[in-house]
Amino acid sequence: xxxxxxxxxxxxxxxxxxxxxxxxxxxxxxxxxxxxxxxxxxxxxxxxxxxxxxxxxxxxxxxxxxxxxxxxxxxxxxxxxxxxxxxxxxxxxxxxxxxxxxxxxxxxxxxxxxxxxxxxxxxxxxxxxxxxxxxxxxxxxxxxxxxxxxxxxxxxxxxxxxxxxxxxxxxxxxxxxxxxxxxxxxxxxxxxxxxxxxxxxxxxxxxxxxxxxxxxxxxxxxxxxxxxxxxxxxxxxxxxxxxxxxxxxxxxxxxxxxxxxxxxxxxxxxxxxxxxxxxxxxxxxxxxxxxxxxxxxxxxxxxxxxxxxxxxxxxxxxxxxxxxxxxxxxxxxxxxxxxxxxxxxxxxxxxxxxxxxxxxxxxxxxxxxxxxxxxxxxxxxxxxxxxxxxxxxxxxxxxxxxx
Ligand SMILES: Cc1ncc(COP(=O)(O)O)c(C=O)c1O
Numbered sequence: 001x002x003x004x005x006x007x008x009x010x011x012x013x014x015x016x017x018x019x020x021x022x023x024x025x026x027x028x029x030x031x032x033x034x035x036x037x038x039x040x041x042x043x044x045x046x047x048x049x050x051x052x053x054x055x056x057x058x059x060x061x062x063x064x065x066x067x068x069x070x071x072x073x074x075x076x077x078x079x080x081x082x083x084x085x086x087x088x089x090x091x092x093x094x095x096x097x098x099x100x101x102x103x104x105x106x107x108x109x110x111x112x113x114x115x116x117x118x119x120x121x122x123x124x125x126x127x128x129x130x131x132x133x134x135x136x137x138x139x140x141x142x143x144x145x146x147x148x149x150x151x152x153x154x155x156x157x158x159x160x161x162x163x164x165x166x167x168x169x170x171x172x173x174x175x176x177x178x179x180x181x182x183x184x185x186x187x188x189x190x191x192x193x194x195x196x197x198x199x200x201x202x203x204x205x206x207x208x209x210x211x212x213x214x215x216x217x218x219x220x221x222x223x224x225x226x227x228x229x230x231x232x233x234x235x236x237x238x239x240x241x242x243x244x245x246x247x248x249x250x251x252x253x254x255x256x257x258x259x260x261x262x263x264x265x266x267x268x269x270x271x272x273x274x275x276x277x278x279x280x281x282x283x284x285x286x287x288x289x290x291x292x293x294x295x296x297x298x299x300x301x302x303x304x305x306x307x308x309x310x311x312x313x314x315x316x317x318x319x320x321x322x323x324x325x326x327x328x329x330x331x332x333x334x335x336x337x338x339x340x341x342x343x344x345x346x347x348x349x350x351x352x353x354x355x356x357x358x359x360x361x362x363x364x365x366x367x368x369x370x371x372x373x374x375x376x377x378x379x380x381x382x383x384x385x386x387x388x389x390x391x392x393x394x395x396x397x398x399x400x401x402x403x
Contacts (some may be wrong), residue, residue: 001337001338001387001390002338002371003338003339003340003383003390003391004340004378005196005341005342005376006196006378006379007380007382008195008196008200008271008278008379009101009380009381009382012276013271014265014268014269015267016268016381017264017265018261018265018268019189019266019399020159020264021263021264021319022259022261024260025368026237026240026260027046027229027259027260027261028236028237028257028260028261029229029235029236029237029257029258029259029260029261029263029295030235030237030260031150031237031260032260032261032263032264032267033257033259033260035263035265036051036201036206036263036266036267036268036270037049037050037051037206039270039271040208040270041208041296043173043174043181043270043273043274044173044181044183044189044208045183045192046180046181046183046184046208046209046217046222047210047211047217047221048208048209048217048220048221049206049207049208049209049226050206050207050209050224051201051204052204052205052206052235052256052258053204053205053256053258053259053262054149054192054194054205054256055083055170055191055192055193055194055201055205056083056086056087056205057205057228057254057256058082058190058206058207059084059087059166059168059190060087060090060203060254060256061207061209061224061227061228061254061256062090062166062188062190063087063088063093064091064166064227064254065156065220065223065224065227066121066156066164067092067094067153067154067156067157068088068091068093068120068121069093070093071118072092072093072118072119073093073094073095073096073116073121074088074089074093074094074095074096074119074121074122074123074155074179075095075096075098075106075111075115075119075122075123075163076092076095076096076097076098076106076122076123076125077100077105077106077367078097078099078100078347078349078359078361078363078364079096079099079100079104079125079127079345079347079348079366079367080100080125080345080348081170081344081345082170082348082354084123084125084168084171084349085097086289088123088275089180093120094118096114096119096348097226097354097359097363098110098111098113098364099363099366099382100366101366101369102370103130103174103390104128104130104316104370105124105125105126105127105130105131105132105133106122106124106125106132106137106145106302106304107366108133108136108139108140110290110374111137111141113273114141115140115141115146116149117150117151118150118151118160118166119141119150119163119164120153120157121144121163121164121165121166122137122141122163122164122165122166123166123168124137124165124186125168125170125171125309126167126170126171126172126175127173127181127314127316127344127345128147128170128301128310128313128315128316128344128376129172129174129175129198129310129312129313129314130172130175130301130302130303131172131175131176131182131185131308131309131310132165132167132175132216132306133226133327134182134185134186135164135178135185138165138166138185138189141162141165143386146162146163147161147162150162150277151382154243158199159168159215160215161288164187164188164238165186165187165188165251165274166187166188166190167182167183167186167189167190168190169183169186169190169191169193170190170191170192170194170197171197171198171311172189172190172191172311172313173191173198173199173309173311174198174273174274174311175308175309176308176309177307177308177309178307178308179337182308183208183210184210185246186210187208187210187211188207188208188209188210188211189208190206190207190208191205191206191208192204192355193205193206193264193266197313198273198277198278198281198311198312199266199269199270199273199277200265200266200269200337201258201262201263201266202262202265202338203262204258204263204266205258207224208399209221209224212356222352224254226251226253227251227254227255228253228254228255229253229255229257229283230253230254231249231251231252231253232247232249232250232253233247233248233249233250234247235257250329252357259266265292267403271307276381277286277381278311278312279379279381280381281312281381282310282312283314283385284380284381284383284388285303285310285312285315285379285380287385287389287392288300288315288377288388288391288392289303290315290394291388291389292317292392295396296320297319297320297321298317298318298320299317299318299319299320301314301316301317301318312379313326313379314344314376315376315378315379316344316375317374317375317376317377317395318370318374318375319373319375319399321403322372322373323372324371324403326367326402326403327343327372327373327375329398329402330375330399330402331343331375331397332377332395333397333398333401333402334391334395339378339390339391340378341376341377341378342374342375342376343371343374343375343376344374347364347368347371349364349367350368350371370383377391377393377395380399
C-alpha cells in the first residue's frame with residue numbers, strides 16, 4: 001500500500017474555482033484574492049487579512065512595517081522550520097534562539113531570559129498546529145520592566161511600546177485558544193498556504209491583523225496591500241478597469257502579491273475547511289491516538305485541552321528512549337514499504353548556516369530531545385481508516401524490529 005506524506009486535497013469544486021479564474025480573463029491579484037482575504041479574516045476572527053505569495057514574504061512585509069533592521073533582535077524558537085529565522089536575517093537583524101517546551105512550543109521563561117532592549121519582536125511558532133502559551137508570552141513581553149527598557153526606533157514601535165508578538169501560524173489555521181480562533185492571541189499571526197498546508201494556494205500566505213489600539217487595522221491593511229505590490233497606488237486589476245491607467249509609486253514596496261489563479265484553490269478549500277477538511281484531519285489524529293495510547297513506548301502529540309485546540313496539521317509522534325539512529329532506521333523501514341513519514345523539524349542549530357553563525361545545539365536540550373525521538377506520520381483528509389490502521393501496524397512492526 002503506497003502512502004504519500006501530504007498530497008494536496010483537490011476535488012471538482014477546487015478545479016471549478018480555478019477554471020473560473022482561468023476563464024475570467026484575469027488571473028493575477030483580483031476578485032479571488034479579495035474573497036480569500038475576506039474569508040480568511042472571518043475564519044480567524046480578525047478585522048483584516050492580507051494575502052501574499054508565501055508565509056516567508058508575509059513575514060518580510062511585517063518586519064518591514066515594524067522597521068526592523070541592523071542592531072535589532074527577534075526572539076525565535078530553536079525548533080522550527082528555518083524560514084522563521086531566515087526572515088530575521090534577511091531584515092538585517094539578529095535571530096535570538098531560545099529553547100522550547102516538551103509540547104514543541106517556545107518556552108516563555110526562556111523568552112524572559114533572552115529579552116533585551118534591542119528585542120523588537122517575538123516569533124512564536126504553533127508547531128504542528130498546536131498553539132503556543134500566548135498568555136504567558138504576552139505577560140513577558142508586555143511586563144512593566146520590558147516596556148520600560150524598550151527602545152522604539154520609529155513611529156510604529158513607539159505606538160506599540162513593547163516587542164511585537166508575531167505568531168508563526170504557518171501550521172495552525174483553524175486552531176483555537178481559550179475558545180476563540182488562536183489568531184486573536186497574537187498581534188499579527190501569519191499563515192502559510194504552501195502546498196502541504198491544511199489549506200493551500202500552491203504557494204501563499206495570509207497575514208492577519210489583530211493589532212491593539214491605537215493602531216487602525218484598516219490603515220495597516222492599506223499599507224500592507226500597497227507594499228505587497230511595489231508601493232504602487234493602484235493594483236493591476238484596478239488599472240485595467242477602463243480609464244484608470246494612471247498610478248504613482250509612493251514607497252519601496254515588495255512584489256509579493258498573490259495571483260487569483262492560486263487564490264482560487266485556497267478559496268474553494270477554505271469554504272470546506274471548517275465543516276469537512278479540518279474534522280477529517282481530526283479523525284485521522286484520533287485514529288492514531290487511539291492506537292498509540294495503549295503503547296507504553298509512544299508519546300501522543302498535544303491536541304486538545306480546555307485552553308487550546310490544535311489544527312491537526314502534523315502528527316509528531318515521539319518514541320520514548322530511542323536514539324536518533326534508531327528513529328532513522330524506523331523511518332527507513334517504513335519508506336521501504338512505501339509509507340512516507342517525515343521529521344519536523346531538524347532544530348536550526350544543527351543546520352550548517354546556523355552552526356556557522358555560532359548557534360550550538362547543546363544550548364537547546366529540549367529541542368534536541370523532541371527532534372531525536374520524533375516521527376511525523378501522514379495526516380490529511382483523504383487518508384482512510386484502513387490506511388491509518390496499516391500505518392499503525394507497520395510502525396509498530398518497524399519499532400519491534402529496530403528496538
Ligand atoms: C513553521 C513554519 N514557518 C514558516 C514556513 C514557511 O512557509 P512558506 O513556505 O509559505 O514561506 C513553514 C513552511 O513549511 C513552516 O513550517
